[in-house]
Amino acid sequence: MATKGLRLPVFGRYNYDGNAVTYTNGFIAGKAVEYSSEIELTDDNPLYGDDQIAEHDYGKFNGGTLTLNTTDLDQRTSKFLLNLKEIQTQIGQSTVTELVYDDDAPSTPFGFGIVEVKQINDVDKYRAVLLCRVTPSIPSEAATTMGESIEWQTKELECTLEKSEQASGGLNHPWKREAWFDTYDAAMEYLKTMLNVLEEVELTAAAGTASGQTKITIGNPISGASYKYSTEGPAPTYKQKLTSWTEFTSGEDITATNGTIVYVAQVDGQNQAIGVGMVAAVTNGG
Numbered sequence: 001m002a003t004k005g006l007r008l009p010v011f012g013r014y015n016y017d018g019n020a021v022t023y024t025n026g027f028i029a030g031k032a033v034e035y036s037s038e039i040e041l042t043d044d045n046p047l048y049g050d051d052q053i054a055e056h057d058y059g060k061f062n063g064g065t066l067t068l069n070t071t072d073l074d075q076r077t078s079k080f081l082l083n084l085k086e087i088q089t090q091i092g093q094s095t096v097t098e099l100v101y102d103d104d105a106p107s108t109p110f111g112f113g114i115v116e117v118k119q120i121n122d123v124d125k126y127r128a129v130l131l132c133r134v135t136p137s138i139p140s141e142a143a144t145t146m147g148e149s150i151e152w153q154t155k156e157l158e159c160t161l162e163k164s165e166q167a168s169g170g171l172n173h174p175w176k177r178e179a180w181f182d183t184y185d186a187a188m189e190y191l192k193t194m195l196n197v198l199e200e201v202e203l204t205a206a207a208g209t210a211s212g213q214t215k216i217t218i219g220n221p222i223s224g225a226s227y228k229y230s231t232e233g234p235a236p237t238y239k240q241k242l243t244s245w246t247e248f249t250s251g252e253d254i255t256a257t258n259g260t261i262v263y264v265a266q267v268d269g270q271n272q273a274i275g276v277g278m279v280a281a282v283t284n285g286g
Helices: 075-082 184-195
Strands: 002-016 021-028 032-041 045-049 052-057 061-070 085-091 094-100 110-120 123-136 155-162 176-181 203-207 213-218 226-230 246-248 253-255 261-267 273-280
Touching: 002 032, 002 184, 021 075, 021 110, 021 184, 061 110, 075 094, 110 184, 123 184, 176 184, 203 261, 203 273, 213 261
Parallel strands: none
Antiparallel strands: 002 021, 002 110, 032 061, 045 052, 061 155, 085 094, 110 123, 123 155, 123 176, 203 213, 213 253, 226 246, 226 261, 261 273
């Protein structure tokens, strides 16, 4: 058995309600280049008796560091992982979107997942790894000028690795989980389900044609895809059935109160959510 590939770095925001851990707002963080986890263990503590070891308390997980290299960290990924504020700055006739690194950016834990591609007896297998609680640190900055040939430069992100707080449902503060699959699609489905990863549906809102209506437009529509909407939260989880939501066509007018959050979900053939976006309604005042 050998590892020959790496795919699908995903994060989901870590939430603990005093009983169980769940993950929300999951997303794919670029393309994987390399990852590693350095594990810290408590010291072994043997008890000696009659000039030999009578009992042994073996070292246990005590924390660690996740290091992830991806092709790059774009603005969306950086904003989400580092809790950065987004502001609009006027530069001449253009409006520029800035991410601001300041004292208002608290460290936030996430779940992290990735897929290792293995080969066993000439057959590909897929190991999905889930690190239950990681907290990203602000990455260092470095870049090199281009010479006669391109020197590819990737982004490195370090995260503190900790135990989950969950001690229920047969789990006792897990720090890592893994599952093996025969196909990449099955491994991807596992991580998307565990970390609640939905595709982003980009939305804009404008005043509708009639009083009390708003026009919602999808900025990244997928040909042949089906969409549904709701004016009641929260946003759906991955593969949640949305049978009570209303069919939606991009650019149509819907009735909503001004400022109300409108949720638009991409759904599969079973009316299960596989993508989601939200936008504040801008209604026609009449």
